[in-house]
Amino acid sequence: MIKKEQSLVGKIVPHIIAIIAFLAITMIYFSPLMEGKILSQNDVMHYTGGSQELREYYNNEGESSAWTGAMFSGMPAYQIGIWGGSPNFLDYIEYPLKALGGSSAGPVFAGMLMAYILFCLMGFKPGFSILGAIAYSLSSYNIVILEAGHVTKAWALAYMPLIVAGIMVLFRKKILLGGLLVALGLALQIKSNHLQITYYTGILCAILFIAFAVQMLSEKDIKSLLKASGAMAVALVLAALCNMGSIYANMEMARESTRGKSELTAAAASAGEKQSTGLDKDYVFAWSYGKAETFTLMIPNIHGGVSGGTLDQSSNLYKEMVKQGAQVDPKGVQAYTYWGAQPFTQGSVYFGAIICFLFVLGMIVIRSKVKWGLLIATVFFIFLAWGKNMEWFNDLFFYHFPLYSKFRAVSTALVIPALTMVIIAVWGLKGFFTADIDKEKLKKALYISLGIIGGLCLFFWIAPGFFFNFMAESDAAWRTQVPDWYYNALLADRKDLLSSDALRSLIFVLLAGAVLFFSLRTKMEKQKLALYGSIAIILLVLVDLWGVDKRYLNDSKFVNKNTYETQSFPQSTVDKIILQDKYPSYRVLNLANTFEDANTSYYHKSIGGYHAAKLKRYQELIDHRLFNEVGFIRQKANALLQQEVAKLQQGQGSPETINQAMQDSISPMFGATTALNMLNAKYVIYHPELAPIVNPYALGEAWFVPAYKFVNNADEEITAVNTLNPLEMAVIDKRFEQELSGLNIVTDSTATITMTEYKPNILKYKSKAATEQLAVLSEVYFSDGWQAYIDGKEAPHFRADWTLRAMRVPAGEHEIVFKFEPKDYYLSRTVATASSAALILLLIGMVVMPFVRKKQEE
Known part of the structure; x- marks a missing residue:
């Protein structure tokens, strides 16, 4: 009994050590949080401003609203924030993960934890799993998006490894565990509400599914394939049910928002363009990663790093400005250091020079055919990230692949290689240390990997000008505004940034290579060799990624928590x-x-x-x-x-x-x-x-119009609005013709309609007229959810003047009330509450049942 308990403790202790290590790394990196500061994030500020009305309404009146009047003259709050309503029990899983800082440190810690689970379930020892966790979560993109405030994206990325872990376990024939991990990971990721990441994760899972299916079919294991497929399908359904509220809201917004298809046809036709069912093509592909820019995965400053970077006193530009007599800040000068293919960037996508080196090694060392599925996924998503720079490939997806045109910033696709390359890298390192492979073959694999990645770093270091001219297309916008000496000095600094980072990456690759070379020469037993080797690589990767990450998110980005909101919104x-x-x-x-x-x-x-x-x-x-x-x-x-x-x-x-x-x-x-x-x-x-x-011409909250006219389509309607006098005429789409059947407006100069009460989701008016009138309200029309009532009885309303609400108002004095009551949305949230409770119970059951069975057996 004592031996069993010791064995159990021995198994648990390494995982406890790993979690403590993740906490320590996170807390040290985000140490200002421990001093009562918070991260200043631009997108979080936008969120705070846009959601203030909803938050204040809930705090003051205890009521939940799914509509806000605070932005764009009124819009659904589905993707802004809804306080109150039916609970989602997945919150209880997230609470401890968000305790470190939901919009800063939390996603980094969660990403490490989820990636650690992935590698452990792939059968890796804790040392290799810790390496994979750190390499994935500290990949620079995960840090850059936090600095910008893309918090939902950061959480979605944190949960991605858990979904992949579920796929891996499913196809190792652990059906219940694999299914529950997929369900939990996907449920949490959907809940984070960044559908672009979930979309990319879905494609990754499909590629992995095909890879595993091919392997099982080749082994003629049809039964296991059917079981895994069935469990995966059930997991997908359960994850979706846990998020029915947000899924409903996103489907609604996909149709009604800028991500939906426009009813206008004239503009597209005149431009001779194909029409997409989503966003404008130029908008989607604006942030396309450059082909050569992809080398940032191993050399962060190959294209200058962050836009508006700071050049210190050792830079060519700083020295030249001093020479020319310009006043300069001793801390450095800001300049357009970035010269890549994107309009601007807040930081490079850097996986780590060591990870790229180990990735090549892994492709040579790994024997499993699954590596080809991971490689295909890596290459596929790099192609997607290139966007307009590989137009023939990406046009195919933009015009023909379901939902693809709903998402912008295609460079985001690099989040998938950030995981797949780490998986191959760590898997390859594990194989190098532990697999039964001839040392000569390992030495050859090491030399090839060093030759490819180290060789590229060497060439970029010693001859950067051979590959690039360091000029960006965007330079033309400001080039004529600066003297030649300024521009030439900047080009020299861009060249130096590339060269110095190439040398930096080369050093890390050589150090990692030295660790592996030493392992081939030592006679240490494999278990100890794997432990010490993994620790050495962990330290090198940590130092490498930490140094680059701190360029983008450092202590200067934090502000005092107590004064943040008052200073941000004075x-x-x-x-x-x-x-x-x-x-x-x-x-x-x-x-x-x-x-x-x-x-x-x-x-x-x-x-x-x-x-x-x-x-x-x-x-x-x-x-x-x-x-x-x-x-x-x-x-x-x-x-x-x-x-x-x-x-x-x-x-x-x-x-x-x-x-x-x-x-x-x-x-x-x-x-x-x-x-x-x-x-x-x-x-x-x-x-x-x-x-x-x-503005003396503002029309107020509502008015009666003496006339109206119908238009045949959206093109006619938007054209009519250009010449409209909204006090004299309402322009109405003919699809609402039935709503106005029999209306004969008799002008009443004494008629009035005024707002008496405003809440985000409830608007009240008083009307008085001698005859039936047509009222136009200065509120944005949205078909699904708003209900109109006249004296407590439901009354129809419709759209007028392109985006406003209109309705028939009977003669006499009346109270008109508009309520935002999206019944399907509230029902879907109730479904999510029940489903999330069921998922939590299943997870508890999976943990508890082995102990119950063991007790019964004893």
């Missing part, structure tokens, strides 16, 4: 003035970066916002009307403001005279801004410390 003078207006319906137009800014939404109902999946029709209104209208106002306002500020600096005028001048000059211009007026853009922010411009 209530400015203009905010305070606008918030004095207690009327519930107005909207605010911020002229500063209108459609890429969610800060305004923190305090106000904004015309603009920031979201990757805004409603398609609203985006098309931006494209056809709002962009020009906002630009028209912005250009005049900025020019006038500069003039008035110049006067103030000369001792003429005051902030009050500036406000008056802006109001007098700018407000008449709103007579030409049809779309802004019908969206009720009452206040215009042009400077945070000056009073807003008040």
Whole structure:
């Protein structure tokens, strides 16, 4: 009995040590968290601003809303954040993982833990499993996206190894364990709500499934293949059921958002382009990884690293600027160091020079045919990441592969090689140390691997100019604005960045190669050799990746937790003035970066916002009307403001005279801004410390129109809006013709309709009219969820003026209430609650049952 307990302890201790190591690495890397700081992340700031209304509504009134009026004049909150509602029991699994920091350290620790589980279940000893965990989770892309605030992506990547672990176990004929791991991993990944990563993971799993299926068919093991396939299918269904709420919401948004197919045909036809069922092709392929840029996987600065990088005092540019008499910061100068194929980047995708070296070694050493499936997946996803740089290949997927056109930034596809290459690398190292392979063959494999990866690093170090000219296409945008000496010095620095990192990578490859070469010469027993060898490689990989990661996410990126929100969203003078207006319906137009800014939404109902999946029709209104209208106002306002500020600096005028001048000059211009007026853009922010411009042409929350006309399609409708007077006429798609059957509008000059109460998901109005009227409301139309009631009875409403709501209002005095009640969504969340509870019970049962059986046997 004692021996059994000692044996059990002996098995558990290495795993405990591994977890402690992961915690230590994570806590040291993110040490500012322990000092009461948090990571400052741009996308998290956008999220905080865009979700503030929903969070405040839940905290103050205890109610949940699936709609927000704070961004883009109103949109579903499915992909913003919904507080309250039916619980998901997967939260209880995530709580401990997120304890270190849900938007910073948490995904890194979780990624290590999940990758460790993967390698352990592949039969690797703890040393090799720790190596794989560190190599995967500290791959630079996982760190770069955290710095940018792409938190949902980081969590989705953290759970990916668990799904792959389930696949591996399934095809090792452990059906229950494999099925539950796939279900759990996929359920957690879907819950993280980054469908692009789940989409890529699905393709990876399909490739692995085919690889294993081919292997089983060759062995004529049809029974095991059918069992594994069945378990996998059940796991997929269970994972989906655990996330029915988010799946429903994403399906809805895939149809209605910018990721859905446009009803407009004229623009595409005139351009002679194929129409996709999702995003615009140029938008999808904008962030395409360059073919030569792919060498960043082993040499991080081969294309300059981060856009706007800092060059220190030893750089050519710094020295030249000092020589030319320019004032420079002692800490360094910022410059366009990046010269790759993407518009800009926040950091290189670096897997590690050692991992690339071991990957080549693994392809030689590994005997299993599964390596070919992993290689195919690696090459396939690199091709996808190249996007427009391999157009013939990626056009095929963009136009014909289901859902592919729904996702942007195709360079993201490199997340799959980040896992597959680590699997092959660690597997190859394990084989090198433990497999029964002739030493001469191992020596040959070592020399080939060193020759390929080390040789490339050597060539890039000694002759970088032989391969590249260090000029980027994007340089043309600013090249003429700087003198020749500046540009030439920058090109020299780009060359030096490549050369120095090539040398750095070469050193790490040679050190790792030395460890392997020494292992061939020693007579140490294989078990000890594997342990000490894996420890040495772990330390080298950790130092390698840590050094590169700290270039992108270091202690300077953290800010004080207690003051973060107040400093990120300070209530400015203009905010305070606008918030004095207690009327519930107005909207605010911020002229500063209108459609890429969610800060305004923190305090106000904004015309603009920031979201990757805004409603398609609203985006098309931006494209056809709002962009020009906002630009028209912005250009005049900025020019006038500069003039008035110049006067103030000369001792003429005051902030009050500036406000008056802006109001007098700018407000008449709103007579030409049809779309802004019908969206009720009452206040215009042009400077945070000056009073807003008040738009006298804003149409208010609702109005009655004396006439309407039908249009045949979306092209006619958007064209009609360009010349529309929304107070005199409503433009309505003919599909709503039945809703207006028999309506004969008799103009009533005394008729009124006003908003009496605003909540994100409940709008109340009072109407009074002598005859039946047609009302248009300055609220965004969304077909699935909004229900209208007149005096408590459900009433139909429909779309007008491209993106607004309209309805028939009977004669007399009435209360009109709009409620956002997406019944299918709430039902799907209930299904998710029950399914997640079932999954948790199954997991508990799997853990508990062996102990119950053992007790019964005793």
